[in-house]
Amino acid sequence: MQAEGSSPGLSSYGSPSTAPRPSISDPSTSPSTCTTYSESAEQLIVLKLDGVVRDMITAVNERNFSSARPPWSTNMSPTARVVPGNLLSAEEMDRQGYLDWLNKITAARPHFRQIITDLMIEVKHGRSAEVIAQKETHGSPPGLIKPSIVSMEFRLVEERWLCTSIRSVHGIGSMING
Known part of the structure; x- marks a missing residue:
C-alpha cells in the first residue's frame, strides 16, 4: 500500500469518512498478489499501526485515560516521551x-x-515506524476547530508495537487564536 507520489515505505490514508481502510483480504493488499514477503509484512505493520493510532484517538474521545487499559497498556511505553x-x-x-x-x-x-x-506511516526495517497524523481538535473551546500535526514513533518490543514518542504542533491558525 503506497500512496500516489509517496516514497517506498510510506502510506497515507484520508479520514475514515473519505477513504476506506484497506482490508487484508482485499486482493490488492493480499500477500499472494505480486508483492514480496517484505512488502506484505510492511503492509500488515501499516494496518496494525493505523489501528493503534485510531484506537488512541478513540480512547481520548471516550475519556479512557487509564494506563492499565488498552490501548495505553498495550501500545504505549510507560516511558514514552x-x-x-x-x-x-x-x-x-x-x-x-x-x-x-x-x-x-x-x-x-x-x-x-x-x-x-x-495519516502517513513509514515503516523502518520492520522494527520501528514513524506515524505522522493530521488531526482536528473540536470543542476546545466549543465551536472552534484547531488543526494540528502529530509525530509518533513506534518500536517493536517483545512482539508488540509500542509508541515511544509523541510530539504535536498546533496548526498556524490555532497558534494565532490561542
Missing part, C-alpha cells in the same frame, strides 16, 4: 503524565473531541 501542543511552553512527560494531562484538558472542556484527517 510526550510533548503535546504548544512548543513555546512544551514540557516533556511520560505516559502517565500524558494521560493525566489529557484527563485534565477534557474535564475542563467536555466537548473536546479529536478527529484524524490524514
